Structures are given as C-alpha cells and as structure tokens.
Amino acid sequence: MNIRALIIRILRQFRRDKRSMALMIVAPLLVLTLMWLVFDGDRYEPEIAVVDVPSPYVQVLEKQDAVIKEMSEVEAMNALQGVEVDAMIKMDQQSMQVALEGSDPSTNSAVKMTIQQAMKELGPQKSQLEPAFTYIHGSEDLGLFDNVGPVLIGFFVFFFVFIIGGVSFLRERTQGTLERLLSTPLRRWEIVTGYVLGFGLFTLIQSFIIAAYSIYVLGMWMDGSFWYVLLITFLLAMTALTLGTLLSAYANNEFQMIQFIPLVIVPQVFFSGLFNLDALAGWVQAIGKVMPLTYGANALRNIMIRGKGIESFQSDILILIGFAFLFFFLNIVALKKHRKL
C-alpha cells in the first residue's frame, strides 16, 4: 500500500515533468541517431567477387545490398589487390572461403553482414557451410564498429537513468520531502523500493523504445532475441538508478550531481568494450571488472552481434542483478543517516 502510493506519486510527477520524460526517451534516440549517421551513414554496398559459386548462392547474394561480380580467380585476386572489389567468395563442395580486402573495418562488417544475411535466407541446411574469412590487410579485430552499437544502447540507458534518478532523489532531500517521508511510518526499505519500482516501470518503457528504435529503425546489427536485449537494458537501468540515488546522498545540489558524470559515467565508457583492452596490463583491465556497464555491454554484444544464447551471458545477468541489489541495500543504509529506524 505504502509502496503503491510512492509509485503512483512518482508516475504522476513524471506525467507533469514532460521535459525529464523527454530527456529519458528522446535524448537517447537523438544521440543514437546522430551516432548512426556518423558511423553508418548510407550503409555501404560492398562489391563482392564470386568465384565458382553455385548459382543458387549467387542469386541470394544478389538480393542483398551488394554488388556481385562473377570472375575467375585470377581476375578476382587482381581486383582485390587493386581495391576494385572488397571481397572475394570462393566455393567448393565442402567449404566457402571469403577473402576480404580488410583495411576498412566498416567495409569488413558490411561484407560480413551481407554474407551472414544471405546464409540466413538460404535456410538451415545450406547455411551449415561456415564461411571462413581471411584478410589480405588487417584482421578480424578491426571490426571494431560492430561493437559500438550495443555498447551505445547500454551506455545511453545507463547515463540518462543515472542522471534523472539521481537528481530526483536528490531533490527529494533538498526540498525537504525526504525528511517529511521519514517523519511518517514509512520504512526506509519501502521508500527505496517505491523509488525503484516507480522508476522501474518507466525505465522499462524507456528501454523498450530505445532498443526497438535502434534495432528496427536504425537497423543496428541484430542477431539475437529482442527480449534478451530488453532484459539487459532494463537491468542496466536498474543498476544506474540505484547507483544514482545512492550517490545523490553525497551531492548537495544538482550541479554536484552532474559532477559525478566524469567520475562515474565516463570511465565506464572506456572500459566497456568500446576500445580494445586486450593489450593492456592486467590491472588496467581489472578496473573494468567493477563497472556495471562492462557486463551490460558484453551481454548486449553477445546477444546482438554474435546471436548467442543465454548461457553466454547468464553470468553478466547475475552480476548486474548483484550490482543492483548491492546498491539497493546501500541506499537503505545511507538513509540511516536521517533516521536510524
């Protein structure tokens, strides 16, 4: 009953505060769109040379957004060296070899996407054939931009929920209503739960819109289940919310809340997989291990890019839930400062 009252109140406040609502939903969509324009622009149509590829395959490939040219192997190699084509596909009975020119990561991913899309359309039997990729220049690791999309979804959800959640809890304290709430028979855990659920309902909608927009409107590379994406973004939002309300206890005004962004939010971007950390010292990599976004981004990449099942990211889910619960309890403890009961 008490918790319900809190939830209703929070939702009513949201309804009144159209700007915050817009910030949580429209701002991420806007920034994602801008990023998409920069990284993606008009999706590049790769030019692919096919050598000895059976005609059913060629037909499917031609249906993709790609320019397909049938050549002999020598012609194709020359074209590849001269960057007249981006890739060459060669097939025999058992295997499918793809040679990529390789120097531009976004071209690489465009080629891969074309081939994977074609394999999907061919249906399960024929797509048994695993394409083997080789690179004339560069390597597979260069496909960095593939990683960006899912990380961005996770990041924006985290960022905006952190700010809005933190600021509204801060305001509760500075405008005196928190003290007022503590003078009522509300328990501390009820206050925190009410907040988490009230905002939770809203972030669920937010996560849904952001994920759906990125995948279905911007056409972000998506190989897994939408519901998994929603689950992970929601867990990230909950972690961000509980962390934001917790840290708001250490800010005296909105501006000080904003000061947490460079301390808490920005470092997470660097460690969440946007940049390749494999070459760094162990202790540097370990910093990422204490950051929620690392796990959320990892799970999102596994779902969206690699199309993996739940077993590949269930530990990420557990860790995110762990973070959210940890921050949740720390919130309850932090309220002890005002009332020990």
Add this chain to the structure above:
Amino acid sequence: MDMVHVKDVAHSFGREEVLKEVNLSIQEGEIFGLLGPSGAGKTTLVKMIVGILEADQGEAWVKDVKMPSLEQMKVLGYMAQSDALYNELSARENLDFFGSIYGLRTKKRKQRIEEVMNIVDLYDHLDKPVQKYSGGMKRRLSLAAALLHEPDLLILDEPTVGIDPILRQSIWNELKRWQQNGTTIIVTTHVMDEAGKCDRLAMLRDGYVIATGSPKELREKSHTETIEEAFLAYGGEKG
C-alpha cells in the same frame, strides 16, 4: 502521563554545540510553545521529538516510547519549517500521497482532504499545482498535510510564518478546537502574541531551557508586563 518527554538532550553540528542540556515535559492535551532566538535550536529539538534526528546524547520519548518509533509516527503530525511539498503535483495529489502513506482508505482520504483544505481555506485551489501557490498558501498546505490523519500529537515548526493576521487567527481557533478534542500541540514561534496563546512555554537559549511555565507565570516571575519583555528579561539574566 507525559505526552512528550525530552531527557538530557545534547547535540552538536560539527564543533557548534547547539543543545547543551535540554529537559522538557509536555503534558497530554496542552498547547506547548517553544520560544527562542533564531538559531537557538528549536528546529533541532523538534526534529528529535519527531524522530528524524538522533541526539548525540539523551533521548526523546513520545507517550512513553523512545523515538524514533514507527508506531508513534502514525499518531504524530509534523509540519516542517520549510515546506516539504511536491511542486509538480497539485494540492490534492500531494495530500492524496501523504494520506495513503498513513493508510487512509480512498473514501476516508477524499473526505479528509476536503476537510483539511477547508480548514486552511484552500478548498478552491485543490487542483492547482503547488508551484503556482504563493508562499503563504504553501505554508497552509503543509499544515493541511500534517492534519490529514488526525494525529494525537501535532508538531508545528513556525506554522504561521507568511500567513495574514485574519487567517492566523482562524488557524489558532482551529488549534484550540483540536486541543479540546484531546490533541497535544507543540508550536515553535517567534511571534509573541502567539506565545501568549499557549498553555505553557519553554524558552530556549544558548543550548539550555532558560525558563518554562505558563505565560502568566513567566511574566510574574520576571516582573514584566508582556511575554516579549519576559523573554528579554530571561535572556538578559543569562547573558
């Protein structure tokens, strides 16, 4: 039985000793006034009674239960010195929220909201968002919120600041009426003619209660004509 009992309370903020040794007993059914210069620690003391501030030393009891106690908070109404309201929400939504927290059922809640808004003369502004309220209107709405659940003990921190004399008079008439129904009321105030309306007063200064008693007793003991003079006389004696 004492409604409120404050025992040997001392409290500091950092190095500033605000309360040094405060003892108070407030009886059931009285209007008790807490007087003192700005910064004397009235709000600090009142928060301890409400249970939202823990004293460094000593304790506060409400109806023989040590605060903070969730049971006692159910029968206590608190109006803070600064209005604790949700500005985006309308008055009705604010009261609806506080009413639900105290467990008032939908029908009862609706009825009480209308009652208290009539008392503070804001009935016509029920659906106005609080951010469009004037200072005095917010003050009155805070008072309404404290009354909503018909508490046995009403703690009002400077309730009439920013309220015009006519309305102030009618609020005091209401306070007297609730007192007759058995409500115990604690008010902090700077306004001396209000102090005169209390059954008993405590003067807080330099961390101590320098005098307690009915307004009449205080005037007689200090050989003065008005509360204001008594207040100054006691203050002078100390300092």
